[in-house]
Amino acid sequence: MSTPRVLVVDDEVDIRKLIEITLARMGVETDAAENVECARERLADEQFDLCLTDMRMPDGTGTDLVRHIQTHHPTLPVAVITAYGNTDDAVECMKLGAFDFVSKPVDIHMLRKLVESALSLESPASPRTPQPAQTALVGETAGIRQLRKTIEKLGRSQAPVYITGESGTGKELVAREIHSQGTRRHGPFVPVNCGAIPSELMESELFGHLRGSFTGATQDKEGLFQAADGGTLFLDEVADLPLHMQVKLLRAIQERSIRPVGAKAETPVDVRIVSATHHDLAERVREGVFRQDLFYRLNVIQVTVPPLRERMADIPRLANSLLAGIAERYGLSQPPTLTPDAVERLQGHSFPGNVRELDNVLERAVALTDNDRITADDLQVDPAPPASMNAGDDADGLRNELEDLERQRILEALQATRFNKTKAAERLGMSFRQLRYRTKKLGID
Numbered sequence: 264m265s266t267p268r269v270l271v272v273d274d275e276v277d278i279r280k281l282i283e284i285t286l287a288r289m290g291v292e293t294d295a296a297e298n299v300e301c302a303r304e305r306l307a308d309e310q311f312d313l314c315l316t317d318m319r320m321p322d323g324t325g326t327d328l329v330r331h332i333q334t335h336h337p338t339l340p341v342a343v344i345t346a347y348g349n350t351d352d353a354v355e356c357m358k359l360g361a362f363d364f365v366s367k368p369v370d371i372h373m374l375r376k377l378v379e380s381a382l383s384l385e386s387p388a389s390p391r392t393p394q395p396a397q398t399a400l401v402g403e404t405a406g407i408r409q410l411r412k413t414i415e416k417l418g419r420s421q422a423p424v425y426i427t428g429e430s431g432t433g434k435e436l437v438a439r440e441i442h443s444q445g446t447r448r449h450g451p452f453v454p455v456n457c458g459a460i461p462s463e464l465m466e467s468e469l470f471g472h473l474r475g476s477f478t479g480a481t482q483d484k485e486g487l488f489q490a491a492d493g494g495t496l497f498l499d500e501v502a503d504l505p506l507h508m509q510v511k512l513l514r515a516i517q518e519r520s521i522r523p524v525g526a527k528a529e530t531p532v533d534v535r536i537v538s539a540t541h542h543d544l545a546e547r548v549r550e551g552v553f554r555q556d557l558f559y560r561l562n563v564i565q566v567t568v569p570p571l572r573e574r575m576a577d578i579p580r581l582a583n584s585l586l587a588g589i590a591e592r593y594g595l596s597q598p599p600t601l602t603p604d605a606v607e608r609l610q611g612h613s614f615p616g617n618v619r620e621l622d623n624v625l626e627r628a629v630a631l632t633d634n635d636r637i638t639a640d641d642l643q644v645d646p647a648p649p650a651s652m653n654a655g656d657d658a659d660g661l662r663n664e665l666e667d668l669e670r671q672r673i674l675e676a677l678q679a680t681r682f683n684k685t686k687a688a689e690r691l692g693m694s695f696r697q698l699r700y701r702t703k704k705l706g707i708d
């Protein structure tokens with residue numbers, strides 16, 4: 264493999280020198296340009312594997328150069344060097360396609376990481392050839408194909424990604440794909456459900472704490488940010504972050520460092536932030552419950568996952584893939600199949616709960632039939648659901664009430680039979696398999 268080459272664009276000789284020495288120690292060759300015009304010429308004449316550019320130069324800005332590279336050399340990774348504290352420039356450049364940034368004064372450690380990750384993206388000998396993605400994201404409709412393309416592109420970037428989409432559309436799956444197809448794939452993927460952590464514990468959960476920093480802190484504890492170091496932190500339901508945590512998260516993102524509860528000093532962390540919510544975050548900003556500045560930092564690149572009703576042609580593929588997963592969970596030797604009328608029934612349903620609802624429908628059908636072929640009747644879905652089914656809250660309330668009642672009846676039957684599931688099932692008028700499914704579903708241990 265030939266020596267990788269980096270074009271460094273900066274009008275300050277000292278910075279160019281520092282970068283040149285650091286990169287030389289990594290076995291990387293550098294070439295320098297002192298302004299935008301000169302950089303354009305070098306790029307036109309020679310082959311580079313990476314471009315690192317300062318923001319402010321006598322004849323233009325780093326943003327101009329990022330734009331130029333996206334148009335004329337779209338396969339060349341470009342990163343920017345920004346003035347300390349000026350992450351607005353960095354955000355703008357990443358929106359335009361820069362894959363990362365470093366702030367001045369340049370931290371050698373960060374610089375090395377950035378260069379390593381950029382150069383491992385492709386072997387210099389062969390222009391970037393997209394690897395045939397091993398994707399878990401099932402679907403061949405236009406929306407899903409486009410989504411897969413976007414995910415592949417995002418693998419190069421370190422920019423924060425904000426994923427929107429209705430509940431159950433696959434946002435977490437998309438976040439995992441962004442991680443596993445990107446340069447951080449060898450690092451950890453740490454999912455956090457921001458809505459599930461009590462507000463008073465959130466700071467310690469995210470940033471860790473030192474022993475003795477509050478009552479009950481009997482030993483040092485690492486936070487989720489540290490756990491995700493070198494990888495991706497997935498902030499699910501980010502709209503649920505309380506305001507006081509939004510300020511701290513913003514700081515962590517801007518500074519790329521965190522301060523554990525009770526610690527005096529900050530610790531640098533190298534984490535890519537991917538966030539998601541099924542709420543309209545822009546609306547939350549307008550309502551004053553979500554900080555505009557944090558939204559701006561999280562939403563550098565936005566990815567939208569389409570609802571299932573907009574990709575009904577994918578239902579047979581999705582169903583087969585979900586059935587294979589269900590068969591595995593149930594220890595079945597072969598996944599059950601769907602009869603043509605079952606497929607038709609599914610495609611006639613609107614799926615307000617999206618792919619998660621499809622999974623639930625199929626799991627219930629598998630549990631309730633002893634047959635390997637699932638018919639339309641086994642599915643128990645309305646071909647055309649009443650409008651109220653789309654009003655999630657009412658339906659959820661009723662479902663919870665029914666589940667409470669069912670839980671109570673099952674517990675009574677289990678207690679009456681001294682937890683003999685076969686007898687309890689008989690008593691309840693259901694099969695053993697049905698009872699096992701319902702207890703698991705209702706969280707009865």
Ligand SMILES: Nc1ncnc2c1ncn2[C@@H]1O[C@H](COP(=O)(O)OP(=O)(O)OP(=O)(O)O)[C@@H](O)[C@H]1O
Nearest residue numbers: 399400401429430431432433434435436541618619
């Ligand atoms: N395209 C897909 N291919 C295969 N499985 C999928 C696809 N989309 C979603 N799923 C599956 O559907 C389920 C729900 O997806 P996921 O949890 O990612 O949704 P979500 O949008 O994050 O939901 P929520 O908004 O409730 O957090 C998961 O089991 C996921 O693996």
